[in-house]
Amino acid sequence: MGRLIAVLLFIAVLVPGVLLARAWWLAAGRRAVAAGGVELAEPTAEGARTLLRQAQYGRRVRLLGLLVGLAGIVGSVVVLAEASVFLWVPILLVGLVAGVLVAEATRPRPRWKMSSPPxxxxxxxxxSHWLVWTMRVTVAAQVVATVPQWRAGELSDAVGWAALVVPVAAWLLAEAALLRAVVRPLPEQGADVPVDEALRTWTAHLVTAATTVLALLPLGTLLLREGIDPDRVSKGYDFLPVAFVAGGFSALAAGIAVAGFLLTWLRPVRSSTPALTR
Incomplete structure (x- = not known):
């Protein structure tokens, strides 16, 4: 009976990760609608220039993030030598995702005339509010999982600081980008409204996905570490380690899935010949 309960608990803890992956899969429909709106309405000259400027700016900042990640790898090799090999992928990932977040949080304002009244x-x-709040809860869970292990001496100072600073900094950048997306007034010209809505939609999903990834992956690692710690294994059926292991697998799988969806959102908003005139 105890084994059955453990299996059911393991499956139950995996469910949130599956639901999160499904929610991001459904978000692809919102991307298709936003992109279709841009195709159906021919933007003004300023709207077309805005699309081009935004795409170029995003690529430049993301490239800068890649270079920062590569520089971090070089620095880790200099400091840690062969021991740094396991840090290469995390450092590169943080650099790439940080580039996405900084690009979206600092995008230049469009130069078209704003609506009046705004x-x-x-x-x-x-x-979806569900995706945004999942991001926030995941960051909070990452902080809650890190602090006790750090205080207990199970994490080094370098790992503890990284596990706290990276997701919290990502969350702050994401909140800044989301705030900018809803504070900026809509454009005055109706032809530019679909372009503006698509840019806002892209920004909201990019920063939410990026922050979720930077919180889920370390959270999953910490939960797995907590669950497989031999010092916490007791005789009989101890369901807490099972929950930790299941939660760790769920967080890692969900983080990888969201990272996959994040890649699909990196393609910039494009406008070509309106579909109705083809």
Missing amino acids: RRPRLGELI
């Missing part, structure tokens, strides 16, 4: 979208029109 009209602004609601966050729920750009991205």
Whole structure:
């Protein structure tokens, strides 16, 4: 009976990760709608220039993030030599995702005329509230999982600081980008509204996915470490390690899945000949 309960608990803890992956899969429909709106409405000259500038700016900052990640790898080799090999992928990942976050949080404002009186979208029109709150809860869970292990001396100072600073900094950048997305007024010209909505939708999903990835992957690692710690194994059926292991696998799998969806959102918003005139 105890084994059956452990298996059921393991499956139950995996469910949130599956639901999160499904929610991001459904978000692809919102991306298709936003991209289709840009295709159906021919933007003004300023709208077309805005699309080009935004795409170029995003690529440049993401490239800078890649270079920072590569520089971090070189620095780790200099400091830790062969022991740094296991840090290469995490450092590169942090650099790449940080580039995405900084690019979206610091995007230049469009130069088109704003609506008067100003009209602004609601966050729920750009991205599912469930995805945004999942990001926030995941960051909070990462902090809660890190602090006890750090205080107990199970994590070195370098690992503890990294596990706290990286997701919290990502969350702050994401919140700044989301705030900018809803505070900026809509454009005055109706032809530019689909372009503006698509840019906001892209930003909201990119920063939410990026922050979720930077929180889920270390959270999963810490939960797995907690669950397989031999010092915590007791006689009989101890369900807490099972929950930790299942939660760790769920967080890692969900983080990898969200990272895959993040890659699909990196393609910039494009406008070509309107579909109705083809």
